[in-house]
Amino acid sequence: MLAGVAAALVGLASLVVAGAAEATQGRVARQQIDNRAALISAAAASQLNRYVDALTLVTGGLAAAEPLTAGAFQRITAPLRYLGLSGVPAVAFVVPARDDQIAATQALWRSRGSTGLRLAPNRRVGEHLFAVMNQTVDGSNPPRIGRDSTLAPAAATAMRQARASGRITVSDPFPLLRDNLLPPGRRQLSFALAAPVQSGEYRSFQGWVVISLRGQDFISATMQRFSQDLVDVTLLVPVADRPLVTVASLRASDTTRRDLHRALDLAVAQAHWTIQIDAVAARLPGVRSAVPVTAGIVGGLTALLAVVLITGRARADQRVRSATSELVRGAAHLHTELDARYAAEALLRTAHDDLASQRTRLTQVLDAxxxxxxxxxxxxxxxxxxxxxxxxxxxxxxxxxxxxxxxxxxxxxxxxxxxxxxxxxxxxxxxxxxxxxxxxxxxxxxxxxxxxxxxxxxxxxxxxxxxxxxxxxxDITALREHQAELTAFAGVVAHDLKGPLTAVAGFTHLAVTALAAGAPRDTASAHLRQVLDAAHRMDRLIDELLRYAAARDAQLELADVDLHALVTQTVADRLTEHAAHLDAPVPHVFIGPLPQIRADATMMRQLLDNLIGNGLKYTRPGQAAELDITAETSRTGELRLMIADRGIGIPPDQHGAIFATFYRADRGDHYAGTGLGLSICQRIAQRHGGVITAADNPGGGTRITVTLPAALLDQAAPPQ
CATH class of the missing domain: 3.30.450.20 (PAS domain)
Structure with missing residues (x-):
């Protein structure tokens, strides 16, 4: 009697243990399929977002192209080939046209580079949607341009919805027109993602960028890694006349009946798809275990041992040891299955880390x-x-x-x-x-x-x-300042050229009139000399304009420059030119010790020639020009090159203004000039990292100081 009661109690306990173990397996199975479904859904959403982002970038590039040509389309869409867009065979640019616009539309896009374009309208519709440019993405032959997309009503509907909403739209599933040539076994349902292209200040509509997406290729390429031959993945899409249409599926190799199911919503470009996940619970990691069976067997054995205990202690001990061994083996197997579950959780963490890595890369791109x-x-x-x-x-x-x-x-x-x-x-x-x-x-x-x-x-x-x-x-400050400068520049140049041109025309007319009237040759010669003087003034202005442009934009060619030799040669050239005027007093020029620097020799000679020429030129009539050219080094190592004269001077309130383009100081007397010389000098000084200033010279005249950075002295080789 006692043995029977003991056996019943032990058996009941065994059933409780087995039931608890089986419940644990069910919970693990549900967690496994929930985790895997979430991972698959996140992977699909991430990949679809990549398609939408790529389409957005292409749309922005095409909207900025003025005008949009076939060459620009090929350049802007070429990067799509390297983005790994699984299931996308090609990208196309589609434009609308009514029946009366077909010829003009064909001529327009032929002129923009689609030379072989021949539009083939679908005569059953009023508004046609023609693909006028395309680019292959997967390396296959691109579809023929000129085809009317209204032959695929689902794609046409998506394009019209995209134009109305101004956002990317995905179509209902449909077979691609180009896939009709494939064997029936290779055909698959596809989607069209259409993005409206709007350009200009008023966002005028230009057409659509359309990419096609093959459903089965997308599912196979995206889900293979995450399904791991453990679950079935099915893509279902609602269509107007049917609740859900199976677009593509990926099945695990196990043929056992599926007993776990999950359905997840997937939002993409104003549409909602469903991803169906089906699995065999026993196939999932961490689910299949011998613990419930082991517990039942152990319970039975233990009950049997309780009965046998009355008849043989030694025999019962042997059975207990055997049952204990089975329990140990079952626990070891359960431990193995738990390890598999931890591995699946590690896969989820890896996916999370991938998302964090993408965020980091995006931040680095924006910072660049x-x-x-x-x-x-x-x-x-x-x-x-x-x-x-x-x-x-x-x-x-x-x-x-x-x-x-x-x-x-x-x-x-x-x-x-x-x-x-x-x-x-x-x-x-x-x-x-x-x-x-x-x-x-x-x-x-x-x-x-x-x-x-x-x-x-x-x-x-x-x-x-x-x-x-x-x-x-x-920041377009420099651009706007440059545009303002160019506007002023053009006005002044037009004014300064207009004067000599007027003189040329006027004196030429006088010379012609004088010669026709039989006037003395001296009269005509005087008029022609005035013409030559005006031509020389225009020539000088053009030379100054060329120097001005070079001082602004020419590339610096740094070399060792002996300032003393350069100043000496420049002064000699100027004095030779000055000596041609026999009635002019001989100038007095002093040249102090000057260092060797690292600079652009051509620009530095131009700067010195302008400053020395001004010092000799702007002198009172009958007075000999006096010029002192010296240099000194500041406490911070900067070089100060000074050109001081005893000329007519510059009004104190104009010391800064004289370096402006076309500015001529008000000196009371009229001296010929373009107003560009000191502006050129300022540009040259700035190009070398320096500054130029003007001040009164104690005792009369002007002192121009060119300050150059210490680096130009330090980098120069010592003079030989």
Missing amino acids: LEVAVSTCDTTGSITHLNRAARDCLGAEASLSTITELSTRLSLNALDGRALPESELPLRRSLDGEVIDGLEVTTAGPESHRRVLQVHSRPLYDQNGGLVGAVASSH
């Missing part, structure tokens, strides 16, 4: 740009500033909102009006507005007025919901 980029969320909080933006704001800047960013930059419109927060580019883009080429001014961290060109865009998530905004800005 010379364009300032800032982003914010929907509350107006700043979420990222790249290196250029941080440099623009100052190293100590710590900003958290759009308002603080605006306050820091002191943004103003070009008319000087402070921009209210509602007109800030980031704030306007949070309201859905796209900003292109907005020009604003800012004082910057050092209160220097700068002109910025700003672009901003709203940011959307996969479902089209607003998540923030991004703005980029580029």
Whole structure:
């Protein structure tokens, strides 16, 4: 009786242990398929986002191309071949055309480089959608251009929805027209991702960038790594006339009936797909275990041992030892299965690390740009500033909102009006507005007025919901200053050339009239001499303009320059020229000790020639020119080259203005000149890292000082 009761109790305990072990296996199986389904869904979403991002970049490049040509399309889309876009055979540019526009559309795109384009309209529709340019992505032959995309109604519908919404749209599944030539076993359902191309200030619609995506190729390439032949992956898409259509699937090799199922929603470009995951629970890592069976067997053995215990102690001991061994082996097997589960969790951590690595790479790419980029969320909080933006704001800047960013930059419109927060580019883009080429001014961290060109865009998530905004800005201060300078430059040049040209025309007319009237030859000769003088003035102006351009843009060719020898030769040339005027007093020129420097010899000779020429030229009539050319080294090692004269001098309030382009100092007397000489000298000094200044020379006249950095002295070889 006691043996029976004991056996019953032991058996019941064994059943409880076996049931608990089996429940644990079920929980592990559910966790396994949940984790694997989440990993597969994340991988699919990440890959689809790569397609959308690539399409966005291509669309932006095509929108900026003016005009968009076949060559530009090939250059902009060429990088798609190296992005590993699985299942994407080609990318195309599609334009709309009505029946009466077909001939003009064909002629336009032929003129833009699609020389073999022949449009083949679908006569059953009013508006046609023609592919006028394409590029292969997977290395296969590109599809024929000129085909009417309305022959694929699903693709045409997606394009029209993209144009209406202004965002990337994915089509319902359909067989590609080019796949109709394949054997039936190789055909598969595909999608079209269409992005509208809008350009110009008013975002005028130009056409669509369309990439096709083969569903089976996408699933096979993307999911193979994560399914690991353990689960089935099926892509299901809702279509108008059917709830869910199976587009592609990847099946595990095990033929056992699937007893675990998961369905996950996948959002892509304004559409929702479903990923179905099916698995055999016993095939998943950490699920299959001998523990429940072992527990049952051990329970039975233990019950049997309890009965036998009455009849034989020695025999019972042997059975207990045998059952214990089975338990040890079962525990070891369970440990192995748990290790497999930990390995699966490690795979999830690896995927998380990959995402973190991608974020790091994106940050590095943004920091490498010379364009300032800032982003914010929907509350107006700043979420990222790249290196250029941080440099623009100052190293100590710590900003958290759009308002603080605006306050820091002191943004103003070009008319000087402070921009209210509602007109800030980031704030306007949070309201859905796209900003292109907005020009604003800012004082910057050092209160220097700068002109910025700003672009901003709203940011959307996969479902089209607003998540923030991004703005980029580029400093165009130098460009605008150069444009203003060119405008002034053109006006002055036109004025200075107009005078000599008028003189040439006038005196030529007088000479012709005099000769026709039989006037003395001396009269005509005098008029012709005036013509020659005007031509010489134009020639001098053109020479000065060429020197001015060279001083600004020519490449510096640094070499060892002996300043003393260069000054001596320049003075000799000027004195030889001066000696041609027999009635002019002989100038007195003193040249002090001058060092050897590292500089551009041609530019340095031009600087010295202009300064020495001015010192000899701007002298009172009948007075001999006096010129002292000396040099000294400052405490910081800078070289100061000084040219002092005893000429007519420069009014004190014009000492800085004389270096402006085409500026002529008001000296009371009229001296010929273009007003470019000192401007050229300033450019040459600045190109060498130095400055040039003017001051009164004690005792009368002007002293020009050219200050050059110490490095030009240190780098020069000692004179031989």
